């Protein structure tokens with residue numbers, strides 16, 4: 001009765017104005033301010049809504065009692081989220097804020113050009129008025145940043161390769177991609193633990209070094225040169241680096257790139273937080289010494305003898321083009337990028353590539369050491385130090401260096417007998433011994449040859465010395 005009386009006595013405009021007035025007074029005295037972050041902002045999806053949802057998924061997974069679980073397309077992990085109309089308190093730099101996930105049914109008659117979700121979703125952020133500056137100034141930026149990080153971690157990373165002959169795909173992109181699923185990690189990588197720790201620390205320093213690179217005025221990039229015999233784990237190391245940092249990999253096939261400008265365009269289309277790899281750099285292009293080549297140009301194998309005459313016109317990549325790719329102004333079109341070159345023959349590389357500052361870290365991937373062998377025994381057979389007889393372990397240690405076997409060779413022996421662990425270790429010892437003996441034999445015959453050569457040369461040398469003395 002009162003409601004209908006009020007409605008007849010007071011017109012709608014008056015009621016609306018008085019409600020607004022009461023609201024304003026309440027707001028005036030309230031210690032809090034509120035922010036609405038709706039899922040759809042007009043007709044566009046609100047990026048901030050998605051970011052908040054992801055950000056809260058990290059805190060909700062720890063503290064929430066009731067969570068909504070989702071798993072996105074192309075993702076291998078489950079994300080947690082706040083349930084409908086649930087709330088959660090978050091703290092940032094000592095400032096407490098409350099997040100509420102508000103979900104209300106959308107009115108059926110709402111008109112829109114595109115189909116809208118049946119529910120109207122949004123986040124309500126409540127903060128103290130005195131903390132308004134912190135919330136608007138840095139908290140929301142922090143939320144966006146954190147969400148990007150989580151998105152990168154959740155999403156499967158991609159392995160890119162440049163398209164054949166520099167052709168573009170349907171989106172006009174020069175890179176083709178597939179999900180990157182290589183299981184290699186620093187735990188599975190067999191190498192000296194100190195070296196491994198050093199590389200991991202270097203990678204972490206790089207990834208967390210934004211302010212360092214900014215204050216020193218250096219481009220935020222780093223170069224690694226991996227060298228060593230085939231099968232020592234260079235590719236596995238690259239995969240481990242990507243898995244460790246959560247970066248995408250761009251596997252650059254240099255033989256498919258014909259000019260320096262093509263190389264630059266490829267670089268421009270790579271994203272930040274990525275590893276750009278050129279494997280077997282000594283085989284990819286004909287890297288002869290610059291001094292021997294007046295045009296400073298190198299043609300991919302099969303590009304023809306006269307290809308070096310015109311930098312961008314012919315089928316030519318120059319060493320300077322490659323160095324510009326990693327070093328010059330173009331290398332900075334994007335941030336947080338790692339360049340990795342691999343080679344089996346470091347001696348074949350042009351000194352310009354090896355000069356200090358060009359490749360920041362040279363990593364020698366060597367034959368399997370005893371420390372690396374222990375990692376392989378653990379990975380393949382589940383053996384710890386105590387599980388292998390002490391004597392057997394000592395025998396392995398004695399021959400491993402002499403045998404000069406790569407981790408790939410050792411893995412083969414272990415895989416073959418992995419159902420019979422004891423047999424696997426004995427067979428490995430046998431293989432190591434055979435290799436060590438063979439290497440000893442080769443070495444001693446090489447020594448003999450050297451001695452014979454010296455003996456043949458020595459009479460000549462003696463004669464020379466005599467002549468020198470007499471003329472002196």
Ligand SMILES: Nc1ncnc2c1ncn2[C@@H]1O[C@H](COP(=O)(O)OP(=O)(O)OP(=O)(O)O)[C@@H](O)[C@H]1O
Pocket residue numbers: 188189190191229230231232233234235236237344365406407408409411
């Ligand atoms: N250091 C290592 N730790 C663990 N596994 C290794 C290691 N080195 C080699 N392997 C094993 O051997 C296989 C071949 O290794 P990988 O391709 O990484 O060697 P590579 O040095 O890149 O060889 P290439 O120079 O021929 O490309 C890998 O699949 C891995 O299983």
